[in-house]
Amino acid sequence: MVEVVHMIDSEVFLAFSTYATIVILKMMFMSLMTGYMRVSKQAFSNLEDTAMAKGEDKKKLVRIDPDVERVRRCHLNDLESIVPFVLIGLLYALTGPVLSTALLHFRVFVASRFIHTVAYTMALPQPTRGLAFGVGLLTTLSMAYRVLTTALFL
Amino acid sequence: MVEVVHMIDSEVFLAFSTYATIVILKMMFMSLMTGYMRVSKQAFSNLEDTAMAKGEDKKKLVRIDPDVERVRRCHLNDLESIVPFVLIGLLYALTGPVLSTALLHFRVFVASRFIHTVAYTMALPQPTRGLAFGVGLLTTLSMAYRVLTTALFL
Amino acid sequence: MVEVVHMIDSEVFLAFSTYATIVILKMMFMSLMTGYMRVSKQAFSNLEDTAMAKGEDKKKLVRIDPDVERVRRCHLNDLESIVPFVLIGLLYALTGPVLSTALLHFRVFVASRFIHTVAYTMALPQPTRGLAFGVGLLTTLSMAYRVLTTALFL
Numbered sequence: 001m002v003e004v005v006h007m008i009d010s011e012v013f014l015a016f017s018t019y020a021t022i023v024i025l026k027m028m029f030m031s032l033m034t035g036y037m038r039v040s041k042q043a044f045s046n047l048e049d050t051a052m053a054k055g056e057d058k059k060k061l062v063r064i065d066p067d068v069e070r071v072r073r074c075h076l077n078d079l080e081s082i083v084p085f086v087l088i089g090l091l092y093a094l095t096g097p098v099l100s101t102a103l104l105h106f107r108v109f110v111a112s113r114f115i116h117t118v119a120y121t122m123a124l125p126q127p128t129r130g131l132a133f134g135v136g137l138l139t140t141l142s143m144a145y146r147v148l149t150t151a152l153f154l
Numbered sequence: 155m156v157e158v159v160h161m162i163d164s165e166v167f168l169a170f171s172t173y174a175t176i177v178i179l180k181m182m183f184m185s186l187m188t189g190y191m192r193v194s195k196q197a198f199s200n201l202e203d204t205a206m207a208k209g210e211d212k213k214k215l216v217r218i219d220p221d222v223e224r225v226r227r228c229h230l231n232d233l234e235s236i237v238p239f240v241l242i243g244l245l246y247a248l249t250g251p252v253l254s255t256a257l258l259h260f261r262v263f264v265a266s267r268f269i270h271t272v273a274y275t276m277a278l279p280q281p282t283r284g285l286a287f288g289v290g291l292l293t294t295l296s297m298a299y300r301v302l303t304t305a306l307f308l
Numbered sequence: 309m310v311e312v313v314h315m316i317d318s319e320v321f322l323a324f325s326t327y328a329t330i331v332i333l334k335m336m337f338m339s340l341m342t343g344y345m346r347v348s349k350q351a352f353s354n355l356e357d358t359a360m361a362k363g364e365d366k367k368k369l370v371r372i373d374p375d376v377e378r379v380r381r382c383h384l385n386d387l388e389s390i391v392p393f394v395l396i397g398l399l400y401a402l403t404g405p406v407l408s409t410a411l412l413h414f415r416v417f418v419a420s421r422f423i424h425t426v427a428y429t430m431a432l433p434q435p436t437r438g439l440a441f442g443v444g445l446l447t448t449l450s451m452a453y454r455v456l457t458t459a460l461f462l
Contacts, residue, residue, distance in 0.1 A: 014307035017245045021301045024238045028291065031234055045227060048280050073353060079233060079387060080339055084332045086241050087394050091325045126356050137336065147329045153322035168461035171399045175455045178392045182445065185388055199381060202434050233387060240395050 012102045016093040019106035020086045023113055027082050030075035033121070034068065041065045074120040078113065081133065085109055085140045092143035095150040105139050112136035166256045170247040173260035174240045177267055181236050184229035187275070188222065195219045228274040232267065235287065239263055239294045246297035249304040259293050266290035320410045324401040327414035328394045331421055335390050338383035341429070342376065349373045382428040386421065389441065393417055393448045400451035403458040413447050420444035 037043075043065030044050050050058040089109075093102065112135040119129035191197075197219030198204050204212040243263075247256065266289040273283035345351075351373030352358050358366040397417075401410065420443040427437035 011307055014305045017248075017301055017305040018307050021242060021245060021298050021305075024241055025295075025298055028234075028238050028294065031287075031291070046224070046274075046277065048277050048283075051280055070354070075234065079237070080336075080383065083237055083241075083387070083391055084336050087332055087391075088329060090244075090398075091329060094325075120354075123354065123356050126359050129356075133339075137339070140336065141333075144329050144333055147325055151322045151325040151329075153319055153326050165461055168459045171402075171455055171459040172461050175396060175399060175452050175459075178395055179449075179452055182388075182392050182448065185441075185445070200378070200428075200431065202431050202437075205434050229388065233391070237391055237395075244398075 010096075011099050012097060013093050015099070015103055015106055016089055019110050020089060023082050023110045024086065026110075026113060026117065027075070027078040030071060030078060030117075034071050034075060037065070037068045037071050041067055043068050070123070071121060074117055077116070077120070077133070081116075081136055081140075082113060085136070085143075088140055088144050088147060091147045091151070095146055097146060105143055109136050109139040112139065164250075165253050166251060167247050169253070169257055169260055170243055173264050174243060177236050177264045178240065180264075180267060180271065181229070181232040184225065184232060184271075188225050188229060191219070191222045191225050195221055197222050224277070225275060228271055231270070231274070231287070235270075235290055235294075236267060239290070239297075242294055242298050242301060245301045245305070249300055251300060259297055263290050263293040266293065318404075319407050320405060321401050323407070323411055323414055324397055327418050328397060331390050331418045332394065334418075334421060334425065335383070335386040338379065338386060338425075342379050342383060345373070345376045345379050349375055351376050378431070379429060382425055385424070385428070385441070389424075389444055389448075390421060393444070393451075396448055396452050396455060399455045399459070403454055405454060413451055417444050417447040420447065 038045075038049070042053060042061050043063050044053070044061050047058065047062055050061040053061050055061070089106070092105070097105075112132045116129055116132035116136065118124070119132055192199075192203070196207060196215050197217050198207070198215050201212065201216055204215040207215050209215070243260070246259070251259075266286045270283055270286035270290065272278070273286055346353075346357070350361060350369050351371050352361075352369050355366065355370055358369040361369050363369070397414070400413070405413075420440045424437055424440035424444065426432070427440055
């Protein structure tokens with residue numbers, strides 16, 4: 001992490017900012033998708049959310065729907081995968097990696113998560129989703145390895 | 155992101171640090187609230203957690219309580235909303251926005267999340283909670299837009 | 309946060325990068341542990357995940373297993389605790405704390421989370437897990453206090 005100060009203005013940091021923002025936006029999109037699914041499947045988690053719904057027995061609309069749960073699991077997997085990528089990626093970007101190597105990490109990770117989302121929400125046959133998850137995990141581990149070998153201070 | 159190095163010492167970065175810390179503390183408070191609810195409603199998720207509880211049949215205390223679940227959903231929504239705000243907000247603060255604009259984003263977001271928590275835990279009628287969530291989402295999207303238009307490097 | 313720019317190259321920032329990466333890796337390990345448990349207990353959350361499993365009635369393998377759920381609760385608690393630590397710790401590292409004080413915070417937090425994971429996954433008697441969680445929470449609160457008293461800009 002020598003001359004980190006110069007790095008924060010670098011193309012690596014700009015690339016990190018771009019890909020991190022894109023993949024966080026993808027994660028936030030899952031909130032909207034959950035909301036859309038809840039309305040279209042009429043399956044809510046709170047009684048007060050059913051006020052706009054049709055029908056008389058609103059309590060029956062507070063229920064668990066398998067398609068809503070699928071979107072929620074996908075969202076939770078995003079939290080478990082994308083947040084570590086952004087946090088470790090920020091530190092990685094400050095270690096001054098070569099631009100082409102950094103771009104490779106960022107692009108592979110972001111692509112893997114878009115594939116993961118499609119595979120999960122459309123229930124594609126395995127191992128599509130498993131591979132997408134694994135590739136994203138390996139990308140993050142590779143960045144973590146560089147952070148630890150560059151910045152190690154215990 | 156020109157002259158980002160000077161920005162990290164700026165009032166915008168101090169303001170970001172302040173509001174980000176406040177809203178993360180609010181999120182962490184949900185852990186304590188969950189713990190309090192679990193004890194007061196005697197509804198635990200692990201058998202070993204019931205050791206201090208009264209009564210003979212401790213297995214019956216490993217159960218799901220609707221009020222505990224409400225607090226947990228509020229906490230999860232915090233994770234899905236506040237973590238993206240802090241991550242995108244950090245990059246946004248480094249793009250050198252005008253102080254008044256940045257303060258507006260930070261204040262609106264933090265206020266929206268406090269309102270969201272009150273609306274969720276007290277089960278206020280919709281669309282209170284939905285609006286609070288939506289305002290927070292739009293604030294984060296607005297910051298993401300600036301990051302992408304300022305730093306775009308694909 | 310005076311002269312923050314010099315701080316980002318400091319030993320405090322290197323130490324933060326090291327401990328943050330270690331504890332994020334620990335959190336990511338929970339994903340692998342969940343996957344391992346799902347296969348070994350034959351309890352999946354999606355029908356497409358059962359393709360590799362033995363037996364004829366695959367629908368019965370889409371089920372909830374208490375040991376899998378335990379690992380998942382531990383993972384979720386990591387998200388709720390470790391992500392705030394890393395976000396607040398980053399801001400804390402930029403306030404220019406004394407190295408020994410910063411190391412104390414980082415080491416205590418990381419140790420508390422490893423103890424928490426062992427206590428949760430092995431279902432150790434309370435208050436082991438509760439204490440580990442509380443110590444980690446207090447460490448993060450202590451860093452948040454320094455960020456707010458150093459950077460306060462409302």
